[in-house]
Every structure is written in C-alpha cells, then in structure tokens.
Amino acid sequence: MTDFQVSLSTDAAAQQWGDKAPLSMHENGAVIHIGDASDVSATIGQAARTIDTLNIKRVALTGNWDFEQQWAFAMSYTRARDAGQITWADNDDKSRLEQHYQAMRFTRKLVNDTPEDLSPENLATRAADWIKDLGGDKVSVDMIVGEDLQKAGWTGIYNVGRGSERPPVMLEVDYNPTGNPDAQVDAVLVGKGITFDSGGYSIKSSEGMLDMKCDMGGAATVTGALGLGIMQGLQKRVKLLLCCAENLISGHAYKLGDVLTYKNGETVEIVNTDAEGRLVLADGLIRAEETGAPLIIDAATLTGAAMVAMGKDYHAVFSMDDDARDKMLASAKAENERFWPLPLEPFHKSRCPSSFASTANSTSQKGGGAGGASNAAGFLSRFVNPQGKGWVHLDLAAAYHGSASAQMPVGATAKGIRSIARMLADF
Known part of the structure; x- marks a missing residue:
C-alpha cells in the first residue's frame, strides 16, 4: 500500500478548494496550507483530523517539517481506536519524535x-x-x-x-x-x-x-x-x-x-x-x-x-x-x-x-x-x-x-x- 503523502506549503490553496482553505488534495496525497495561519499548529491539527476522518491509514510527512509541526500532526491524526501509521519527514527529528510518540x-x-x-x-x-x-x-x-x-x-x-x-x-x-x-x-x-x-x-x-x-x-x-x-x-x-x-x-x-x-x-x-x-x-x-x-x-x-x-x-x-x-x-x-x-x-x-x-x-x-x-x-x-x-x-x-x-x-x-x-x- 502506498503511503498518503502530506506536505506543508506557505502558498494559498487553489481557489477551487475554497477561500483560505487549509487543505488541498492531489493525486498522491494532500497539502496543508499554513501561509496565512495565525496558529500553525491548530491549522495542521485541523487538517490532520480531516485526513483521519477520510480513514486514511498510512501517511508519510514529506518535504520540510520541523519537530513541532510533525508533533501537531501526530497529536491530531492519532485516533483512539485503529489509529493510522505515520512516517516522519526525513530530517534529524525522527528519533526524538519516535520517543515522544511512544510515550504519547x-x-x-x-x-x-x-x-x-x-x-x-x-x-x-x-x-x-x-x-x-x-x-x-x-x-x-x-x-x-x-x-x-x-x-x-x-x-x-x-x-x-x-x-x-x-x-x-x-x-x-x-x-x-x-x-x-x-x-x-x-x-x-x-x-x-x-x-x-x-x-x-x-x-x-x-x-x-x-x-x-x-x-x-x-x-x-x-x-x-x-x-x-x-x-x-x-x-x-x-x-x-x-x-x-x-x-x-x-x-x-x-x-x-x-x-x-x-x-x-x-x-x-x-x-x-x-x-x-x-x-x-x-x-x-x-x-x-x-x-x-x-x-x-x-x-x-x-x-x-x-x-x-x-x-x-x-x-x-x-x-x-x-x-x-x-x-x-x-x-x-x-x-x-x-x-x-x-x-x-x-x-x-x-x-x-x-x-x-x-x-x-x-x-x-x-x-x-x-x-x-x-x-x-x-x-x-x-x-x-x-x-x-x-x-x-x-x-x-x-x-x-x-x-x-x-x-x-x-x-x-x-x-x-x-x-x-x-x-x-x-x-
């Protein structure tokens, strides 16, 4: 099964996704649009909840994510029952994120x-x-x-x-x-x-x-x-x-x-x-x-x-x-x-x-x-x-x-x- 790819962008979503939409979709996954967000973590969290409600079971965080952005996604995406799997972005935060995620x-x-x-x-x-x-x-x-x-x-x-x-x-x-x-x-x-x-x-x-x-x-x-x-x-x-x-x-x-x-x-x-x-x-x-x-x-x-x-x-x-x-x-x-x-x-x-x-x-x-x-x-x-x-x-x-x-x-x-x-x- 191919992971659903999720990336971040400071650009606005295309107009067909709605005015100031925080999330847009493409063939391989989704983009979270954080450019105008007053609270980036909240925007990421809301997008993560939307992705989880679509019952998407495997996501890969791609592109440029820092630790707090990935943590905000994980906190909101990880449901109580039958939670999906997350592949962290390819950066130096992987080990630290795994420790936090295990404890969470x-x-x-x-x-x-x-x-x-x-x-x-x-x-x-x-x-x-x-x-x-x-x-x-x-x-x-x-x-x-x-x-x-x-x-x-x-x-x-x-x-x-x-x-x-x-x-x-x-x-x-x-x-x-x-x-x-x-x-x-x-x-x-x-x-x-x-x-x-x-x-x-x-x-x-x-x-x-x-x-x-x-x-x-x-x-x-x-x-x-x-x-x-x-x-x-x-x-x-x-x-x-x-x-x-x-x-x-x-x-x-x-x-x-x-x-x-x-x-x-x-x-x-x-x-x-x-x-x-x-x-x-x-x-x-x-x-x-x-x-x-x-x-x-x-x-x-x-x-x-x-x-x-x-x-x-x-x-x-x-x-x-x-x-x-x-x-x-x-x-x-x-x-x-x-x-x-x-x-x-x-x-x-x-x-x-x-x-x-x-x-x-x-x-x-x-x-x-x-x-x-x-x-x-x-x-x-x-x-x-x-x-x-x-x-x-x-x-x-x-x-x-x-x-x-x-x-x-x-x-x-x-x-x-x-x-x-x-x-x-x-x-």
Missing part, C-alpha cells in the same frame, strides 16, 4: 482502555512493566495491595478503593540511574489512579459517569512523562507513586460522615465521596515527602472547577513555591504545551472546614463551591511541607476529550507528558 501512545492507551480491562492492579502493573522495559536494572518496583494498605497506614487509597471487589494499590517505582541505593531522590511524581469513578454514595449521573474511565489520567500522565524522560537519557533519581483505586458503591464502601486519619496526623471528614481523588493523592504526597526529594509533582484529573476555569485547552498549575511554579510554567512554554497558574494561598487549607475533623474533604456545595480547584489544592497542601517548598500540583483539565473536536480526536490527549519530562531534567 502509551499514555493515551492507558486512559482510553475500558474500566473493566484496567483494574487498579492492572494499571499499576502495566505502568511498572513499561518503566522497567525502558529503564532495565535501574528500576525497582514495590506494590502494596488491598488490606495491606490499611496495615501500612495508607488510609486514603484503602478507603476509597475498599468498596470494589478489585483491590486498591499503591505503586512505588524507583528509577535510580546512579546505581547507588543511598543516592538522593531528586524528584517524585504522584499520580491519581482512579480507574473508574462512580462518585461512590455521592453518585454521579449516568452522563457524568460515562467518561470516568479517564479518572486515572494523572497516573497515566506522570508515567508517560517518566518514560519519556528515561528515553531522553534522564540521569536523576525519580520515584513514581501511583495511587490506584476504583470508587464504587457496595456494603463495604466508605461513607459520608466517616473520618479518616492520615499518617501525618490530619483527620478528614468525608462530606462527599465523589471528592475521592484528593484522598488518594494525600497518601502519595505523604510518601513523597518521606523521600526528602526537593521536587514533588502531583497530577490528577481532580476537579470540574478547573475545567470550568480553563476549558479543555490548558492544565491548571498550583504551587505555594513561586520558583517551582515558574519553572513548571517555563517547562510547559518550552514544550509548547498550555499550562496556566491558578491561585493557591495558605488560607485555602481552611476552605473545607469540619466540626468533626481537622478538615473535610470538600464542601457541601456541588463541585466544591466557588474556587473549588483552589480549595482542592489547599486540601492537598496539608500533606506536604508547611511552606509547600518544591511542590507543584497539576489539575489536568486538558487530559481527555469526551467528544472529538475540529483539532483533537475523542479520548485521551497525553498533554503534559512533555512538560513534566522537561521539568524533571531542568529542575
């Missing part, structure tokens, strides 16, 4: 897989196996499963996941290229791994539950980022912590009014079982702080409030450490990914008050009320050092599209893996 495809597949196929243990195992495949003997793995979580004191993951027949898991992957078991841990990545979120007894509507297989998008994103970093030659010791559970209803599920006691002494009243992501991340952040790492990044599809604020174009960035926040934003800018800061102040710790515990896990208002994304970040700040030094929280509003758009296919995006990988290298 891995991340997207994890998120797009059905919740039946992706149990908490399956998520943890697949993430660990992929990192081990990339890092070899530089990687060690530890998994705490089911009732052992309660015995170890990881109360958030245990309680959120105990309503399911499939047990919750805390995964710890240690990538240590130094070969020294006593080496400083340079960074910790913490990912929310809720493989399906029914909302628990604070049950979601059917419509609200439909896309909740994506609620482990944070776990997939930080795994994809670490894998990309390893492929790029990362020489820092990094730990990956995935907090994996299914949030389901049963006679053994956690309930509204329960009070959880965490390892750091914080007590949390459950006022909304659908605010479960922050409960599992709290365990991950406590463990991350135990390592003494100067950089902790957590990532989660945490709040609808972040999506209201950011749409599906940006990931929200929170930090009480100005330097860490600025470096995260600089990493995103360097990688042409859209991140944007939202406010987090010490007073946000107290925005979920409780009469029965040191804090509640949310408020009684739907979605956490006004400032819900910042309030969730404030809750998490209770589980890192008091100043939040070196901690960055990412609320991944752009991780998943429930329906296709003119520029992006339906499903997971893998946006963020590039920025986090760069942050690991540069921090």
